[in-house]
Amino acid sequence: MYIISTSDTSINAVSLAKRIDVTYKTAWSMLKKLRQAISDLDRGILLSGAVEAKLEVYMKQPIPTYEALQREHAAIIARTVTSTNCSYFKIKLLPAQKHPRGLLTNHAEKQFIKDHVSIDYTHLEINRRFVHPPRCQAILPGIARSAFEWMNETFHGIGLAYSQFYLDEFCFRQNHKAKLGTCPFEYLLGLTLSSATKSLAAA
Incomplete structure (x- = not known):
């Protein structure tokens, strides 16, 4: 828990072993x-207040042949900005x-809002089109690029079935950077103990 919560780059199973x-x-x-x-934890935290979101491409292929494009997947990166100017980020496939x-479909947009945005949001702005860099240099x-590069460089290829867990880990680390005075290790320790207690109670 200490390694995964305090390391700048996390760790893969080979190195941890x-x-x-x-x-x-x-x-x-x-892991x-x-x-x-x-x-x-992230599923239980909904974006509220002023929410910004944008369509991104996960596993973006450098040469967009027909076969290569089949390996790409759509993702939304979103954030909510609090009164203290701290952002909470989510990246969801x-x-x-x-x-x-292409354009973000109405169905995909509605599903994302239903699952990850609180009903009491004050403003919601979604960029529904993927824009190639460097035309868009916003936050x-x-x-998103940092997350995708981190996954490739640290773990050297992750199956789609597990990709969301790694994206959530990246956001966990990113979100804790803005939480001054908090310890991500203590936070993760309390989180896992809470999960274990719930599991024992259910059993």
Whole structure:
């Protein structure tokens, strides 16, 4: 928990297994449970107030052939800005969006709002078109690019089934940068203990 919450770049299962002298399977299982706890927390936090969002392309292919484009996936990066000017970020994959480089569909947009935006938001602005850099240099595209590059450089390829957990981990780290006076390790420790208590109660 300490390594995943305080490291600037996180850690993959191969490196963790060597560092704490366990098998790869054990290290992978530990990291999976921690990322699951982070994702569970994020699902319970809805964006409220003034919300900004933008369509992005996950696994964007450098050469857009027909076959390459089939590997791309749509995602939305969004943030809410609080009264203290701190942003809370979310990056969510959009399974309902078939063409990431096109316009955001009404169905995908409505599903995102339903799942991740509070009903008491005061303003919602969504850029429904993917814009190639460097035409758009705003905060959201930069955060999205940082997330996708971090995933590639740290984990060297992640299957789509697990990608959302890693995106949630990136946002967890990004969101904690703005929380002055808070310790991400203590926060993650309390989160996992709470999840374990709920699991035991359910059993």
